[in-house]
Amino acid sequence: MVKKHEISKSKDLIISSTGTTARSEISSASVTYFSDDKTRIKHIAELAALDITQDEGVKLSQQLDETLAYINNLKDLDNLVSQLEPSSQITGLENISREDEPSPSLSQDEALKNAKATQNGLFKVKGVLNND
Amino acid sequence: MDYLKLKEFLIMTELNSLTIKQAKEGLIKREFSSFDLTEACLAQIEKVDKKINAFIKPIAPTYDDVVSAARKADKLLSSNQDLPLLGIPIAVKDNFSTMGIRTTASSKVLDDYIPPYDATVVKKLKDAGAVLIGKTNMDAWAHGSSTETSDYGSTKNPWNTKHLPGGSSGGSAAAVAADEAIAAIGSETAGSIRQPASWCGVVGLKPTYGRVSRYGVIAMASSLDSPGPITKTVEDSALLLRVLAGTDEFDATTSLPPVGDYTLPVVDNKIKNLKIGISDEYFIDGIDKEVESAVRLSIEKLEKMGAKIVKINLVKPKYATSVYTIIQRSEVSSNLARYDGVRFGKDRKLFGEEAKRRIVLGTYSLSSGYYNQYYNRAAKARSLIVNDFEKAFEKVNVILGPTSPSLPLHAGASENAAMFGEIADILVEPSSIAGLPGINIPIGFSKSMLPIGMQIIGRQFAEDLVLQVAHQYEMATANENWRKKRPNL
Numbered sequence: 001m002v003k004k005h006e007i008s009k010s011k012d013l014i015i016s017s018t019g020t021t022a023r024s025e026i027s028s029a030s031v032t033y034f035s036d037d038k039t040r041i042k043h044i045a046e047l048a049a050l051d052i053t054q055d056e057g058v059k060l061s062q063q064l065d066e067t068l069a070y071i072n073n074l075k076d077l078d079n080l081v082s083q084l085e086p087s088s089q090i091t092g093l094e095n096i097s098r099e100d101e102p103s104p105s106l107s108q109d110e111a112l113k114n115a116k117a118t119q120n121g122l123f124k125v126k127g128v129l130n131n132d
Numbered sequence: 133m134d135y136l137k138l139k140e141f142l143i144m145t146e147l148n149s150l151t152i153k154q155a156k157e158g159l160i161k162r163e164f165s166s167f168d169l170t171e172a173c174l175a176q177i178e179k180v181d182k183k184i185n186a187f188i189k190p191i192a193p194t195y196d197d198v199v200s201a202a203r204k205a206d207k208l209l210s211s212n213q214d215l216p217l218l219g220i221p222i223a224v225k226d227n228f229s230t231m232g233i234r235t236t237a238s239s240k241v242l243d244d245y246i247p248p249y250d251a252t253v254v255k256k257l258k259d260a261g262a263v264l265i266g267k268t269n270m271d272a273w274a275h276g277s278s279t280e281t282s283d284y285g286s287t288k289n290p291w292n293t294k295h296l297p298g299g300s301s302g303g304s305a306a307a308v309a310a311d312e313a314i315a316a317i318g319s320e321t322a323g324s325i326r327q328p329a330s331w332c333g334v335v336g337l338k339p340t341y342g343r344v345s346r347y348g349v350i351a352m353a354s355s356l357d358s359p360g361p362i363t364k365t366v367e368d369s370a371l372l373l374r375v376l377a378g379t380d381e382f383d384a385t386t387s388l389p390p391v392g393d394y395t396l397p398v399v400d401n402k403i404k405n406l407k408i409g410i411s412d413e414y415f416i417d418g419i420d421k422e423v424e425s426a427v428r429l430s431i432e433k434l435e436k437m438g439a440k441i442v443k444i445n446l447v448k449p450k451y452a453t454s455v456y457t458i459i460q461r462s463e464v465s466s467n468l469a470r471y472d473g474v475r476f477g478k479d480r481k482l483f484g485e486e487a488k489r490r491i492v493l494g495t496y497s498l499s500s501g502y503y504n505q506y507y508n509r510a511a512k513a514r515s516l517i518v519n520d521f522e523k524a525f526e527k528v529n530v531i532l533g534p535t536s537p538s539l540p541l542h543a544g545a546s547e548n549a550a551m552f553g554e555i556a557d558i559l560v561e562p563s564s565i566a567g568l569p570g571i572n573i574p575i576g577f578s579k580s581m582l583p584i585g586m587q588i589i590g591r592q593f594a595e596d597l598v599l600q601v602a603h604q605y606e607m608a609t610a611n612e613n614w615r616k617k618r619p620n621l
Contacts, residue, residue, distance in 0.1 A: 041492070048495045049472075050463060050488055051481050059304040060492050062261050063550035067493055070551060071454040074509050077516060086511030087518060089355045090384070090567035090592075091342045096384040114476030 040064075135320070147172035148381045149311040149618075152368040153248050159209055159219050164221025166209065169314070170202040174223045177266065177312045180621040184288045184297075187266045188226050188309040192233045196531040200262045216375050217262030223313035225304050226267040227274055228254050228359070229348035233264075234389065236352040238282040239272040240482040251348025252380045253317060253359050260375045265313050268303030272484050273351040273468065274319060276300055277327055277556040278546040286543065289331060290619035291455025291582055295540040298328030299553070304362045305332035309583075310421055310619055311346035319349055321356045321597050322456050322564035323557030328571040329362055330485045330535035330585025333574040335602070336362045337369045338560075340592045341567035342387035344373075345380035345403040353463035354385075356456075356564055366573060366603040370394035373595060390598045402600045404573060409528030411446040414559055426584045427534045434532075437608055442528050447520045452562035453514060457554050458497050458510035459565070489550060518566045525591045530601055533560055535572045535585040564587045573602045576614050 041057040041064070044050075052060065053107055117124035147169050150158065158164050174195070181187055193201075198221075205219035224230065229247035234304040236242045250258065257264065263295075273282040279287040279302035287294040287302040290310040297306040301318030305328035308316050319324040320338040329336025338358045344359045351357060361372035377391040410431060412592055415424055435441050468491055473479045483491070497506035524531060537559055544554040554561070563570045570589040590598040609615070 026244070044492050044495045044499070047499065048491045048510070049480055050483065050491060052488065056485075057486070060489060063489055064496065066493055066550050067457065069507070071457050071510075073450060074454045074458075074505060075511055077451060077513050078509075081509075081512040081516050084515040084519075086508055087514040088511055089389060090565075091385055091516075093342070093385060098381065106248055111475075113248060114245055115522050116473060116478075123474055 133562070135399065137205060138152065139547075141339055145172065148176045148304070148314070150313055150314060150516075152217070152366045152371055153365070154312050155220055155605075156218075160411045165223075166202040166205040166263060167199065167494050169219065170198060170221045173288065173311075173313055174198065176310070180504050181312060182292070183284050183293055183621055184290050184310055185288050186268055186297075186303040186312060188234075188236060188238065188303075189521065190271055191266045192230075193264060193266075193481055198263060198265055205263055208340075212260070215259075215261035216371065219258065220262050220314050221265040222262045223262060223268050223304060223307045223316040224254060224255060224257070224265050225270055225301050225316070226269060226316050227319060227350040228267075228317065229350070230254050230264065230267065232435070233267065235267065236284070236348070237273050238270045238279075238284055239484065239487070240283045241479065241480070242477045243283075243482075244351070244478070245369050245476050247348070249348065252345035252382060252394055254348065256375055257317070264329045267308075268307055269302070270303055271300035271486070271553070273464070274300040274321060274486055274492055275349065275464070275486045275553065276546060277323055277376060277553040278541075279303060279328075280543070281484060282547045288543065289540050289582075290621060291333060292540070292580075295582060296331065296544055296545060298331035298487070298536070299325040299541065300554070301336075301362060302328045302590055305334055305336065305616065308362050308364060310621055315368055316357060316359060317376075318362045319352075319357060319359045319562065320371065320560075321358075321460060322557030323553075323560040325331055325358075325360050325362060326535050326560050326570060326587055327557055329572040330574075330587075331540040331583060333343055333577075333585070334362055334364060335366055335369050335574070336360070336572045337373060337595070337599070338564070338570050339377065339595055340375060340387065340528075340569045342385050343569070344376045344392075345378070345383040345386050345595070347380055347382035350484045351463075351467040353460040355463060356460065356465060356567075358564075359549070365597055365605050366571070367395070369571065370599045370603070378567035378594075385447050392593075394499070394599055395598055401438065401596075403434060406439045406530070407442050407528040408434060408601075409441045409442050409444040409524055409531040411444050411524075411531065411533065413448050415430050416449060416537055416558065418579075419534065420539050423534050423537065426576050427586050429533075429584050431532065433609065434605060436479050437604070439557045441547055444524045444528060444531070446524060446531075446562065447517055451560055452517055452565055453554050453558050454553075455510045455513045455517065455565055456557075456561040457493070457551065458506050459514065461490045461494035462498050462507050463494070464490045467493075514565050517562055519590070521563070521568060522565045529590075530598060531563075531589040532595070533587055533589075534589040539578050539580070539582045539584070560587065567596050568592060569595045571598050571602050573606060575609075575619065576612070581617075
């Protein structure tokens with residue numbers, strides 16, 4: 001099992017060409033969030049909108065560490081990949097677009113058919129900005 | 133003849149055990165109807181599916197709908213319509229959206245979801261005249277290699293129901309192995325077609341990423357997901373791929389090169405002087421000895437057929453496992469974010485343990501402060517693996533190796549194994565990450581009568597070559613005794 005948080009905090013802040021400042025600023029906050037097991041899983045669960053019980057949290061935290069320990073082997077490749085660009089896809093396709101022409105789509109009824117709650121032909125959702 | 137007698141008769145005729153090619157011939161010669169063929173499959177499902185649970189219950193579409201589709205096909209057949217799959221009963225994995233037919237991806241979150249449209253793959257099957265016979269069980273959200281994460285009970289391996297069928301397309305592979313359908317559709321992110329095909333002793337083809345549309349497939353990892361056929365023979369695989377492949381205006385990642393005629397008659401001596409790459413790294417530590425010797429024996433057979441065996445060195449698969457784990461879980465956490473119970477499906481509370489585990493790691497690896505450490509590092513290593521294959525394909529035409537490092541494992545093996553799927557698929561992950569086509573073909577059985585498979589990998593869009601090599605191997609070994617064995621259900 002990997003020693004927890006052997007990952008150095010400062011050097012992991014993102015220093016990429018995009019979004020450097022924003023990421024770095026949030027980073028210092030999230031490092032605290034991840035500073036111990038309980039808050040780490042709690043914070044992830046919040047970000048991912050998951051309900052996780054305390055028992056689940058303990059198990060997930062342990063399994064997260066197991067998985068992180070395994071994938072840390074990628075550090076072995078650091079020298080080999082330092083000059084490589086990251087690949088987020090392998091198709092080589094770029095900017096596939098089409099004319100912006102209207103065409104038939106789902107009817108309102110069809111689109112709403114699987115919704116648990118509707119009102120006046122619209123999806124009904126819980127309040128987002130109020131607390132009740 | 134009354135209905136029960138008809139069913140007994142159909143089981144006797146074993147029409148359900150035919151391949152697509154054989155069934156087509158019989159249908160065209162009017163030896164039997166699509167109705168007979170479909171009833172034979174339905175009778176087999178009724179007989180064996182309580183033992184192997186390859187289909188999501190209640191089986192959808194309904195009996196009446198299946199039969200009316202078969203009758204419709206019979207009408208077209210009688211007017212000499214020529215469609216590539218006319219009247220052929222095909223099972224489809226339950227992560228393909230089917231208009232008006234429940235689609236759960238084996239998760240309770242989608243327990244009551246009735247899609248208002250067809251996935252492109254499903255539409256293509258229908259347009260080709262196929263009869264959709266049922267939706268097959270899978271690991272929930274395709275997360276896993278066992279089907280044990282299904283919220284509708286695990287599928288069992290038809291060759292030995294104490295063993296796993298593999299996954300995530302375990303239901304499709306088991307349905308084909310047990311002759312419950314003439315063929316089936318699966319989807320692979322990394323292993324989910326080839327590994328269950330290997331464990332169930334059938335042919336499974338993962339096409340080049342983008343060759344087959346993902347539109348309407350419940351997404352797992354969007355930069356990797358590849359739908360493909362699971363069949364009894366390589367010829368059937370080629371026939372189905374031709375129906376499925378092609379660009380799709382609804383999926384901007386579908387590839388532009390024209391679809392090949394994969395069903396062209398086999399050119400003689402395709403194997404002669406073919407350079408087959410073998411990487412010792414794929415015979416990993418801990419590989420099952422029977423798997424290793426069966427694959428090595430198959431390599432010798434290919435050498436006798438005229439192939440040149442070339443040693444190559446590929447990046448160790450364990451690194452691909454890490455790359456895959458990070459990329460897949462990151463994309464999973466993003467793809468599963470849409471399930472909010474508002475537009476369709478139920479509450480996020482219903483996510484199972486495996487989905488939560490993957491969302492947690494994915495959210496972690498994408499979160500600020502950790503992105504560089506994990507996702508970005510994996511994306512760079514992905515480039516390394518892509519380049520590694522490119523270099524290998526300068527020296528060889530195809531690469532060959534075991535599909536799975538183990539025989540089908542015992543039921544229960546995936547429990548509490550945080551990375552069961554990723555480890556089980558270690559030998560198929562590198563080629564998936566690089567978006568390459570690969571096929572599993574059965575090559576024999578263990579002493580314990582469990583299937584063993586071998587994979588053939590080609591460069592992007594080399595499906596035709598991969599299929600030809602697989603087909604020639606299949607032809608050359610057609611008379612081997614093990615091929616006569618059938619699951620005893």
